[in-house]
Amino acid sequence: MKTILVIGGGAAGLSAMYELNKWKKENQSDIRLVLAEASSQLGGKIRTVKEGGFVIEAGADSIVARKAIDKNFIKDLGLEEEIVYNAVGRSFIFVDGELKLIPADSVYGIPASIESLAKSTLISAEGKVEALKDFYTKNESFTKKDSIGDFLEYFFGKELVEKQIAPVLSGVYSGNLSDLTIGDVLPQVFDYKEKYGSIIKGFEENKKIWLSGGSKFISFKGGLGALIEAYEEHLDSTEIFKNTKATRIEKAAGRYQVVFSNDEIIEADHIVLSIPHNAAEDLFMDEELEKEFANLKNSSLISVYVGFEIPDSKLPSDGTGFITANTDELSCNACTWTSRKWKHTSQSGNLLVRLFYKSSHPAYASLKEMSDADLLQTALNDIVKSLGITAEPAAYEVTKWSESMPNYLITHPQTVTALETKLAKDYPGIWLAGCSYYGVGIPDCLENGANTAKKIIENIK
Numbered sequence: 001m002k003t004i005l006v007i008g009g010g011a012a013g014l015s016a017m018y019e020l021n022k023w024k025k026e027n028q029s030d031i032r033l034v035l036a037e038a039s040s041q042l043g044g045k046i047r048t049v050k051e052g053g054f055v056i057e058a059g060a061d062s063i064v065a066r067k068a069i070d071k072n073f074i075k076d077l078g079l080e081e082e083i084v085y086n087a088v089g090r091s092f093i094f095v096d097g098e099l100k101l102i103p104a105d106s107v108y109g110i111p112a113s114i115e116s117l118a119k120s121t122l123i124s125a126e127g128k129v130e131a132l133k134d135f136y137t138k139n140e141s142f143t144k145k146d147s148i149g150d151f152l153e154y155f156f157g158k159e160l161v162e163k164q165i166a167p168v169l170s171g172v173y174s175g176n177l178s179d180l181t182i183g184d185v186l187p188q189v190f191d192y193k194e195k196y197g198s199i200i201k202g203f204e205e206n207k208k209i210w211l212s213g214g215s216k217f218i219s220f221k222g223g224l225g226a227l228i229e230a231y232e233e234h235l236d237s238t239e240i241f242k243n244t245k246a247t248r249i250e251k252a253a254g255r256y257q258v259v260f261s262n263d264e265i266i267e268a269d270h271i272v273l274s275i276p277h278n279a280a281e282d283l284f285m286d287e288e289l290e291k292e293f294a295n296l297k298n299s300s301l302i303s304v305y306v307g308f309e310i311p312d313s314k315l316p317s318d319g320t321g322f323i324t325a326n327t328d329e330l331s332c333n334a335c336t337w338t339s340r341k342w343k344h345t346s347q348s349g350n351l352l353v354r355l356f357y358k359s360s361h362p363a364y365a366s367l368k369e370m371s372d373a374d375l376l377q378t379a380l381n382d383i384v385k386s387l388g389i390t391a392e393p394a395a396y397e398v399t400k401w402s403e404s405m406p407n408y409l410i411t412h413p414q415t416v417t418a419l420e421t422k423l424a425k426d427y428p429g430i431w432l433a434g435c436s437y438y439g440v441g442i443p444d445c446l447e448n449g450a451n452t453a454k455k456i457i458e459n460i461k
Contacts, residue, residue, distance in 0.1 A: 009037035010044020013274030015449030048225030052395030085215035089320035127159030149177030
């Protein structure tokens with residue numbers, strides 16, 4: 001009897017096991033399916049906490065609607081009636097001691113019209129004139145493998161990128177734009193430059209795709225944890241082990257022995273490594289693999305939620321949050337007005353905000369050593385400075401995601417290819433899955449997990 005072991009119960013691991021579990025039942029196969037998770041609950045970076053009348057997402061807080069609505073997983077898991085959409089609102093950048101609106105007619109801070117550029121309160125007149133280079137400067141050397149930061153600065157100039165685009169785009173992708181490729185972050189900027197001769201004109205011509213005005217994200221009435229619970233309920237032909245951390249993988253007579261922290265050993269024919277790359281690296285005693293894994297990079301994040309017994313109408317009526325433009329004024333990188341953006345997160349309509357503290361911020365070195373109480377106080381100080389709210393918190397939740405947020409560097413595609421080649425040659429039957437390699441969004445992870453399962457099924461057949 002063949003055994004398939006999935007190590008890691010996050011989105012990719014659950015999706016992979018769901019497909020394997022379904023195939024096993026449909027084909028009445030005698031394969032053994034095992035899912036091992038190091039923590040006490042499944043979900044990985046999806047973790048919903050309910051406290052003080054608030055629904056708090058300690059990890060990921062939403063799913064991109066355009067990547068999810070036409071996928072089968074929502075229907076297959078019976079979650080159609082549980083979907084909720086985000087409230088539409090404006091975003092701000094906190095700079096010079098105040099909140100300034102990101103131009104409405106922009107995509108990730110990139111102007112989608114000359115009017116949007118002209119009306120921006122974030123850029124000087126000189127910076128706006130420099131950004132017009134986009135209309136008359138040709139692309140003669142850049143490819144999608146080049147730095148998106150270098151690409152945007154070449155055509156827009158430094159000021160527009162630093163003050164309006166980088167705070168937004170770096171915030172989404174948790175990395176310095178100079179270290180991220182065009183292809184991995186926003187390949188459309190390259191396509192539009194090639195097709196229209198101007199990035200701005202490209203976004204203007206495609207406004208219906210980017211600026212439709214409707215809700216762009218989904219969650220579920222009980223939080224994203226509903227997705228994890230639904231997956232777990234459907235794994236009825238799978239053995240699930242929680243609090244079971246894999247510590248070592250060894251070859252054993254054409255199979256693999258996986259040793260766990262509780263001294264249990266499982267022999268498997270196929271293994272899916274749906275865990276962060278640094279955790280996967282620790283399972284092998286292989287210097288060549290170690291060198292390849294070392295080329296992948298992670299960043300860290302501290303998330304602090306604060307709930308108040310005051311209405312969220314205290315905040316600007318058309319806003320859903322802000323991003324910090326520089327590192328001198330606040331310790332946080334961004335703040336989401338969660339109760340405004342997601343009505344289901346506050347039963348009473350009271351204010352719930354979430355602050356993000358990233359390892360890219362100079363203050364992070366001291367923040368990561370702080371206790372939860374000190375981090376709460378830091379968050380409250382940032383709230384006073386940015387929002388003017390001095391109320392006492394009614395609830396809070398602090399979560400530290402240490403070295404677990406993937407950064408897709410320029411060399412990322414080559415590194416993943418090298419790892420796949422090495423595993424196929426020396427460790428056939430061991431598969432990579434998840435956000436360390438194939439996309440950071442939840443739909444990306446679910447699709448990657450399902451595709452990995454299908455490869456294993458084909459291999460078995």
